[in-house]
Amino acid sequence: MELQQLFEGVPYEGELPAADAALVTIDSRRAKPGAVFVCTRGSSADGHSFAAAALESGAALVVTDHRLGLAREVVVADTRRAYALLCHNYFGNPARSLKLVAVTGTNGKTTITYLLKQILEKTGCRCGLIGTIRSEVGDMEIPAKFTTPEAWDLAALFSRMVNAGCSHVVLEASSQALDQLRLYGLQFEAGIFTNLTQDHLDYHGTMENYYLAKRSLFSQTKTAVLNLDDPYGRRLMDEIPAQRVITYSTALDRADLVAKNLELHAGGVRFEMVGEGFIRRVKFPMPGSYSAHNALAAAGAAVALGVDPAVAADALTRSPGVRGRCEVLYSGRFTVICDFAHTGDGIEKVLAGLAPFVQGRLVVLFGCAGERDARKRQPMALAALRYGDLIVLTSDNPRGEDPYHILADVEPTLKTGGKPYLVEVERRRAIRLALEQLREGDVLVLCGKGHEDYQAIDGVTIYLDEHRIVADWLREQGLAE
Numbered sequence: 001m002e003l004q005q006l007f008e009g010v011p012y013e014g015e016l017p018a019a020d021a022a023l024v025t026i027d028s029r030r031a032k033p034g035a036v037f038v039c040t041r042g043s044s045a046d047g048h049s050f051a052a053a054a055l056e057s058g059a060a061l062v063v064t065d066h067r068l069g070l071a072r073e074v075v076v077a078d079t080r081r082a083y084a085l086l087c088h089n090y091f092g093n094p095a096r097s098l099k100l101v102a103v104t105g106t107n108g109k110t111t112i113t114y115l116l117k118q119i120l121e122k123t124g125c126r127c128g129l130i131g132t133i134r135s136e137v138g139d140m141e142i143p144a145k146f147t148t149p150e151a152w153d154l155a156a157l158f159s160r161m162v163n164a165g166c167s168h169v170v171l172e173a174s175s176q177a178l179d180q181l182r183l184y185g186l187q188f189e190a191g192i193f194t195n196l197t198q199d200h201l202d203y204h205g206t207m208e209n210y211y212l213a214k215r216s217l218f219s220q221t222k223t224a225v226l227n228l229d230d231p232y233g234r235r236l237m238d239e240i241p242a243q244r245v246i247t248y249s250t251a252l253d254r255a256d257l258v259a260k261n262l263e264l265h266a267g268g269v270r271f272e273m274v275g276e277g278f279i280r281r282v283k284f285p286m287p288g289s290y291s292a293h294n295a296l297a298a299a300g301a302a303v304a305l306g307v308d309p310a311v312a313a314d315a316l317t318r319s320p321g322v323r324g325r326c327e328v329l330y331s332g333r334f335t336v337i338c339d340f341a342h343t344g345d346g347i348e349k350v351l352a353g354l355a356p357f358v359q360g361r362l363v364v365l366f367g368c369a370g371e372r373d374a375r376k377r378q379p380m381a382l383a384a385l386r387y388g389d390l391i392v393l394t395s396d397n398p399r400g401e402d403p404y405h406i407l408a409d410v411e412p413t414l415k416t417g418g419k420p421y422l423v424e425v426e427r428r429r430a431i432r433l434a435l436e437q438l439r440e441g442d443v444l445v446l447c448g449k450g451h452e453d454y455q456a457i458d459g460v461t462i463y464l465d466e467h468r469i470v471a472d473w474l475r476e477q478g479l480a481e
């Protein structure tokens with residue numbers, strides 16, 4: 001594509017060379033002949049300092065936010081914005097042919113994207129999905145590097161989705177992505193807000209900044225689907241620009257979509273989904289009142305897209321659930337559940353959903369990740385203490401941090417909790433240790449890694465799939481084939 005065409009709708013100062021673009025990138029290490037290198041600032045480096053190197057590697061052009069005096073450069077007001085627009089231009093703006101829905105909030109995004117996809121596909125349309133577990137384009141599954149990809153990868157995915165005949169896309173909008181404008185320039189038919197609780201303060205610094213990053217999504221949405229039971233959801237209602245709003249709640253009649261007569265069961269929730277002019281019975285197969293919120297959020301967005309509430313209720317009732325989200329790995333004399341709870345609120349919610357139905361003990365295995373918000377470690381331990389009868393403390397993804405230091409950070413909280421606990425740094429061994437403790441009627445919840453089939457330790461990624469570890473152990477015990 002000619003540079004002139006690539007810059008359509010992107011204001012710049014300077015001369016565009018008469019050349020073709022073969023790639024738009026913010027990483028100089030990917031620069032090659034035909035590349036357009038866009039300089040962005042990060043937490044440890046300023047892309048502008050790699051502009052000359054990119055040209056030496058053959059880049060056709062560098063895009064900067066101030067004059068660097070280089071041979072082939074143009075200046076734009078905001079390089080991250082320009083980067084997003086250039087990426088979508090390069091792929092011919094495939095997003096314009098798609099109805100996009102974004103889900104934001106601390107917890108529930110992945111779950112809701114899957115639920116919404118399940119609902120939309122019941123109406124006969126093809127729906128792409130982009131999120132933490134992977135991207136899905138028709139029958140193709142593409143591994144995910146980020147929850148919300150950079151603009152180049154997003155535009156490439158949209159292009160594949162259009163080619164695969166998708167009419168809709170549901171995607172997760174992480175707070176980092178919103179802050180880094182990875183979604184800039186996109187227009188969403190609907191944006192869903194789930195909740196805001198403590199996470200990512202290592203990145204955002206304060207809850208206020210974290211909230212503001214989430215709020216920014218709603219300047220790009222036609223309909224906002226908001227959780228009225230969350231204080232930040234109520235705040236959003238007052239602060240976002242005038243647009244269509246659909247609210248949901250399990251408690252407040254004034255919400256547009258209400259879960260009435262909510263019944264909590266061991267295997268899921270039942271409620272009447274009440275909206276303007278309709279009441280539909282929903283039997284949703286994931287437990288905990290938070291599951292009713294997730295189901296309502298997905299239904300709210302579906303209704304915003306014109307889906308019949310009866311179809312939404314039916315799809316939710318038939319939902320196969322979501323991998324690694326309160327997923328039952330074994331149910332017999334005792335129960336083993338694999339979940340992705342990795343925040344204080346997530347652990348609290350999943351355990352609160354299960355606790356009333358546990359006949360024996362609730363055994364909780366968790367660890368805190370390295371190079372992620374260390375301030376959520378104590379809330380995670382407190383949530384485990386609140387509901388767990390026995391706790392097994394282990395590692396999550398330590399990444400570059402010393403796993404023993406992370407344990408030492410968490411253990412003092414467990415020590416003061418008055419509940420029995422075991423500590424085993426190696427996660428595979430810890431899972432087996434937890435399984436060995438199980439007695440009749442006990443429920444073991446493995447928190448934090450859900451769908452992940454790896455563990456990131458000290459710069460390497462090792463294979464670790466909890467589904468497999470549990471299956472192997474059950475087989476050894478003669479409890480499974």
Ligand SMILES: CC(=O)N[C@H]1[C@@H](OP(=O)(O)OP(=O)(O)OC[C@H]2O[C@@H](n3ccc(=O)[nH]c3=O)[C@H](O)[C@@H]2O)O[C@H](CO)[C@@H](O)[C@@H]1O[C@H](C)C(=O)N[C@@H](C)C(=O)N[C@H](CCC(=O)O)C(=O)O
Pocket residue numbers: 026027028029040041042043044045046047050132145146147148149150174176177180203
């Ligand atoms: C904390 C964070 O979000 N970091 C992102 C950030 O990196 P950074 O700020 O460290 O970048 P930097 O190293 O300072 O470099 C600045 C710029 O110079 C460029 N550069 C750098 C070196 C060089 O030689 N040449 C060069 O061009 C870099 O490509 C970058 O564009 O900008 C990079 C380029 O956009 C991202 O790859 C990187 O994501 C890192 C890998 C990351 O782990 N992000 C995670 C935390 C993240 O975004 N997670 C959320 C999900 C969280 C959730 O679901 O809860 C996600 O959406 O996945």
Ligand SMILES: Nc1ncnc2c1ncn2[C@@H]1O[C@H](COP(=O)(O)OP(=O)(O)OP(=O)(O)O)[C@@H](O)[C@H]1O
Pocket residue numbers: 105106107108109110111112132147172194195290291293294324325326339340341342345346347349350450
């Ligand atoms: N609505 C909710 N409120 C609180 N906790 C929830 C909610 N939904 C799910 N959870 C908990 O959070 C965990 C993660 O859920 P999910 O993967 O759907 O969230 P996410 O927002 O996509 O997370 P991430 O930011 O890591 O991508 C679940 O396994 C569950 O323990």
Ligand SMILES: N[C@H](CCC[C@H](N)C(=O)O)C(=O)O
Pocket residue numbers: 132147342369370372396397448449452
């Ligand atoms: N998308 C989230 C996933 C957290 C999962 C947990 N296993 C961890 O490694 O922290 C993050 O990157 O913060």
Ligand SMILES: [Mg+2]
Pocket residue numbers: 109110111131132133147172
């Ligand atoms: Mg997710």
